Amino acid sequence: MAPKVLISDKLSDAAVQIFRDRGIDVDFQPDLGKDKDKLAEVIGQYDGLAIRSATKVTEKILESATNLKVIGRAGIGVDNVDKDAASKKGVIVMNTPFGNMITTAEHAIAMMFAVARQIPEASASTHAGKWEKSKFMGVELTNKTLGVIGAGNIGGIVCDRARGLKMKVIAYDPYLGEEKANKMGVEKVELDELLARADFITLHVPLTDQTRNILSRENLAKTKKGVRVINCARGGLVDEEALADLLKSGHVAGAAFDVFSVEPAKENPLFNLPNVVCTPHLGAATTEAQENVALQVAEQMSNYLLTGAVENALNMPSVTAEEAKVMGPWIALAGHLGSFVGQMTDEPIKAINILYDGVAAKMNLAALNCATVAGIMKRSNPDVNMVSAPVVAKERGIQISTTNQDKSGAFDGYVKVTVVTDKRERSVAGTVFSDGKPRFIQIKGINVDAEIGAHMLYTTNEDVPGIIGTLGRTMGDHGVNIANFTLGRAGPGGEAIALLYVDEPVPAEARAKLAETGMFNQIKPLEFDVV
Secondary structure, eight states, X not given: OOOEEEEOSOOOHHHHHHHHHTTOEEEEOTTGGGOHHHHHHHGGGOSEEEEOSSOOBOHHHHHHOTTOOEEEESSSOOTTBOHHHHHHHTOEEEOOTTTTHHHHHXXXXXXXXXXXXXXXXXXXXXXXXXXXXXXXXXXXOTTOEEEEEOOSHHHHHHHHHHHHTTOEEEEEOTTOOHHHHHHHTOEEOOHHHHHHHOXXXXXXXXXXXXXXXXXXXXXXXXXXXXXXXXXXXXXTSBOHHHHHHHHHHTSEEEEEESOOSSSSOSOOTTTTOTTEEEOSSOTTOSHHHHHHHHHHHHHHHHHHHHHOOBOSBSSSOOBOHHHHHHHHHHHHHHHHHHHHHHHHOOSOEEEEEEEEEEGGGGSOHHHHHHHHHHHHHTTTOTTOOTTTHHHHHHHTTOEEEEEXXXXXXXXXXXXXXXXXXXXXXXXXXXXXXXTSOEEEEEETTEEEEEEOOSEEEEEEEESOTTHHHHHHHHHHHTTOOEEXXXXXXXXXXXXXXXXXXXXXXXXXXXXXXXXXXXOEEEEEXXXXXXX
């Protein structure tokens, strides 16, 4: 059955058509997002939800979203989505960070011009018939120093445009390397140096615990006298009351804000101050940007629902369509390995250690980690998936670590998963053969070559004659057909294991019969999600 998507905010007809062209059943109700009760009533029917900013996806809405797999936000900000609740529910939250980059960067540049030349005030004065030519003395941008806080996607475009205006550009960004800064033609500096040198400061960082109030009263006091501050990024990055005080004192010559700590901003300390330009969060408000993000979210959601590709997710590692094709069998393997050790482990897990070897070590390890942890956590919570499992593991205090290494054995690559409890460590390793099928290749340090099936039986015993016959005869007596039979041992007469891939679950009576023989130390039925 085709995936079903609800669009509960206004999206372009072209975006709606993308869903339809990809074979997705789309329900376009652009005003539904405003009715939270009605949305909660119908959301359980859908696999995907496409929104802008009007729809509020609360924990209550998510409780009713029994089939929801993905929420796509046409735009950058996802303040209207409860991401923690979505993660616990196993719902991917995507945004479209690239569709409005140019538009937002251009708005910042426009705001810089506006505050440099006092254009809004001069326009209002002229409209009023005052002709106050001498009142509005501006400054040039040429040869001025622009301090850019955050030189990522949007900040990088601002840097490029500012260099075209013959400005000297300095940037503070902990993630900006010297080589990248040189290529961009900007000077990488620390925050205090930027504050001291910049004639204009523009912010282009997300709002996080690290960036909140980055222009605090203390930091604003470090700025150069006559500085002008532009914020088209996020409200909460600047102490607005402190900035208002410095504007009144004349230390700050002007400010241009598109975003505010409280929105909609009906009142604010910056309002009605001279040489303060304010716009109502227009950074992404161009025809081109609105169309771009709508098309982008439709493509991203379609790709995920149809191929498993994850792009621009905020609560899960991204997996491109190309990666999904190559990694599909490895993600399945990671899930099976996690499922094996999860089903074998009855006591609380303290740590999960994952080793990636060879070609596996060069893949998207974050995604493989999520698949592994999901496989493990399904032991106690069948509803977890790659999104929710890391959240569940963190809540339980489970430590997750990974190790990468070059090819070290007979296989081009493999994955080994070890879980640690207070009582023991348990490990299993696997690889993907050239036929694209995952295999178990080591259990408890014993080498095997086991095809993975939906229903399996795992046994341990001392290496003695008669094990194969006993297992085969018992399965036959109880009508269980064996599809594949794998044996392994530590050495002659030592510990041995058997792994049976069977066509149906092994009944309790058959397991009891095996136990009666006294030949087995452990008899464990296993189930795997095999497509």
